[in-house]
Amino acid sequence: MKLITAMAFDYGTKRIGVAIGQTISLTAEPLQVIQMKNKQATWDEINYLVKEWAPDVFVLGYPTTADKSPHFLIPKIEKFSRQLSSRYRKEVNFVDERLSSHATVDYALEVRKIGLDAVAAKLILETWLSELEV
Template sequence: MIIEMYVIGFDYGTKRIGVAVGQTFTATARPLTIVFVKNQQIDWQPIHALIQEWQPDAFVVGLPKYADGSDSLVTIAVRDFCQQLQARYQLPIHTIDETLSSVAAVEKILLKKKGRGKKDPKIVNLDAVAAQVILETWFSLD
């Protein structure tokens, strides 16, 4: 039996955090937005607004790893972000190896862009699509 849950996914970066939302029942996700990080300070207001809007049951955060599986330089910052999420919202946090999520996001964008004009407003930021890929990968593991 599949339990329906809403999940917010994050693709953490040192300058931008991609955000997506997904549903476990349909195992689908869609990109939402990006949140900016300035001087290593996260703008929590847009994240809080999205959490209020979607009322997620859990978070999924992409954990950057090197190809050999070892931690990358950004891994510490991602773990700190997870601790901050936990302290603020007390929801379950799942991490997943995000290796190649940006490559998959570029492929999704290029497929969507094919046949459209350069300034199509439906083309979403790469980081948000990477968060979508992170959620879709997490759904496929369950």
């Protein structure tokens, strides 16, 4: 399998969780939580992380509801996706994030150390990695 470094984002109204992972080991690690400013992504922090980690692809959590109705964050996530793609000229993939925030309960210590949103981003990325064709 070709080495691909992926950066995942768990986009929220107040924070963006960020995680990094790669395809050789199929592992992901939470990086940090970025605080939104005026309900906007803080591109300075994202620019720093992209430069530091040089991802080949981005992965975004895509919220769905149990009854499959549209989630209120979808338009904002799609806008963020377009911004990522145009700024960095990289592919953006989406992963159903329904279970990512709930699954972080299993990572209580990790959550306390780095933050719920970064761990949710890690789980989003692990889902994407597990769905890759090997």
